[in-house]
Amino acid sequence: MSENPQSADLIVFGGTGDLSMRKLLPALYHCDRDGRLSPETRIIAMSRGGLDDADFRGKVDAEVRGSVPVDDLETWQRFLGRLHHVSIDIGGEDTTGWAKLTGLLAGHEQRDRVFYLASPPMTFGPFCRELHRAGLVTPASRVVLEKPLGRDLASAQRINDEVGAIFDERQIYRIDHYLGKETVQNLLVLRFANAFLEPIWNSLWIDHVQITAAETVGTPGRRGYYDHAGALRDMVQNHLLQLLCLVAMEPPARNDRESIRDEKVKVLESLRPITGGEVDRFTVRGQYTAGESGGVPVPGYLDEPDNTAPTDASRQVETFAAIRAEVKNWRWAGVPFYLRTGKRMPYRCSEIVVQFKDVPHSIFPGSAPNRLVLRLQPSEGIRLHLMAKEPGAGEVALKPVPLSLSFAETFTNRVPEAYERLLMDVLTGNPTLFMRRDEVEAAWRFIDPILREWESWGTPPEPYPAGSPGPAGAHELVLRSGRFWHEEDPA
Numbered sequence: 001m002s003e004n005p006q007s008a009d010l011i012v013f014g015g016t017g018d019l020s021m022r023k024l025l026p027a028l029y030h031c032d033r034d035g036r037l038s039p040e041t042r043i044i045a046m047s048r049g050g051l052d053d054a055d056f057r058g059k060v061d062a063e064v065r066g067s068v069p070v071d072d073l074e075t076w077q078r079f080l081g082r083l084h085h086v087s088i089d090i091g092g093e094d095t096t097g098w099a100k101l102t103g104l105l106a107g108h109e110q111r112d113r114v115f116y117l118a119s120p121p122m123t124f125g126p127f128c129r130e131l132h133r134a135g136l137v138t139p140a141s142r143v144v145l146e147k148p149l150g151r152d153l154a155s156a157q158r159i160n161d162e163v164g165a166i167f168d169e170r171q172i173y174r175i176d177h178y179l180g181k182e183t184v185q186n187l188l189v190l191r192f193a194n195a196f197l198e199p200i201w202n203s204l205w206i207d208h209v210q211i212t213a214a215e216t217v218g219t220p221g222r223r224g225y226y227d228h229a230g231a232l233r234d235m236v237q238n239h240l241l242q243l244l245c246l247v248a249m250e251p252p253a254r255n256d257r258e259s260i261r262d263e264k265v266k267v268l269e270s271l272r273p274i275t276g277g278e279v280d281r282f283t284v285r286g287q288y289t290a291g292e293s294g295g296v297p298v299p300g301y302l303d304e305p306d307n308t309a310p311t312d313a314s315r316q317v318e319t320f321a322a323i324r325a326e327v328k329n330w331r332w333a334g335v336p337f338y339l340r341t342g343k344r345m346p347y348r349c350s351e352i353v354v355q356f357k358d359v360p361h362s363i364f365p366g367s368a369p370n371r372l373v374l375r376l377q378p379s380e381g382i383r384l385h386l387m388a389k390e391p392g393a394g395e396v397a398l399k400p401v402p403l404s405l406s407f408a409e410t411f412t413n414r415v416p417e418a419y420e421r422l423l424m425d426v427l428t429g430n431p432t433l434f435m436r437r438d439e440v441e442a443a444w445r446f447i448d449p450i451l452r453e454w455e456s457w458g459t460p461p462e463p464y465p466a467g468s469p470g471p472a473g474a475h476e477l478v479l480r481s482g483r484f485w486h487e488e489d490p491a
Ligand SMILES: NC(=O)C1=CN([C@@H]2O[C@H](COP(=O)(O)OP(=O)(O)OC[C@H]3O[C@@H](n4cnc5c(N)ncnc54)[C@H](OP(=O)(O)O)[C@@H]3O)[C@@H](O)[C@H]2O)C=CC1
Pocket: 013, 014, 015, 016, 017, 018, 019, 020, 046, 047, 048, 049, 088, 089, 090, 091, 117, 118, 119, 120, 121, 123, 146, 147, 148, 225
């Protein structure tokens, strides 16, 4: 399985945080287990916590081992052996952490060096400046920036300028882990490696598109981050708009780093701005109240366990967001793109639903329009809902039936986690699935007026009970034009 991996030093700022413990370290373990990391590759976590290497290895052993299939202890011990920890407070006076990091990296200048910024976005600029000041940025360095990049267009531009002052654009990898998901990459293959879809992939044949990312989890322990993010910044500005781009973009000339990103930017720039009074009509914001998740009572957002008490910001923040977007170009004129995401929804499901128009003239009673469903998670796959005749000798009776491609049933290979794919892309220097500066800023340009309008209202979001499919406003958003959300429990 080895790809002849190069030795690398992966330095993770925020290496003890939720993202690192839940996603990055498990993904790196899988890469290691599959022989994709060179024996010399090291993972150096940084945080303010005064941990030494042994403490950090103990923490990872206790918190990560249970979430990955450790089939042999030797591999797990080898993985733990790669881990180091350096204590650094980016706002603090103490420089011993920088000296320790410099010592660890000394003599390894020829290796690939990846700085992964998995810390709050406002620390990105200061971290890059300190790295430069300490002389740690080598020509073979790359920097990964987690999403959301900033909290609006102005802060995103500032961070891009700050990071861009130290790193060249080709060294900057802006990550959106949805782009590493298997079905998302399959969407490109489905659209551009098959001829049959292209003639009907437009407003003549497609009625509307729905993009949903529903989560059952709440936000316990994440108030510090989530109060200042909310669903629009956390999920829509990045993941959902990226999915919209892949559905709506024109065929790229090549499958390379710039061609796909060029096409995505064109889509973002074609989004019809939602401003002023339209925000009320075309967007929905909700916040979960106490309810049930998987049959178990759960608290509302304001009562989630956390080490800080709820504030005014907590009362205003949305845990659910929905938008009716439009791509103003020849292909998509008049086709609504409905986007929605929420915490504490009835089931976990991320999917893209392409709803086709009905037949122009029906000769059978009971026909329904075709629907293409691309399921990102769980149970990744692609399903085309067709009308078929139910067997029988009497009157012709129609039934919607799925033509189904389940990845798990069709392919024997393990479906890798998105972060595995993307971390290996960074380590091997392939930026195709990462966002370019103009893409991120174009997405903020669309989101900013909605955020500004919501903030000007000063009213709390619409409540919805945990375990329900979101606030009533979300239902009305689609019903207003006679449509319904596609609701199908993936279980
Ligand atoms: N959690 C998730 O599922 C996802 C998160 N992200 C993004 O990843 C980033 C981190 O999120 P998440 O892990 O949830 O956040 P957490 O709050 O759980 O972790 C933040 C990390 O940054 C460190 N940190 C914070 N401030 C400083 C500082 N001044 N100096 C040094 N280290 C600091 C913290 O360590 P300590 O407090 O000990 O210093 C901790 O390791 C964010 O940008 C988020 O948007 C992106 C996708 C998914």
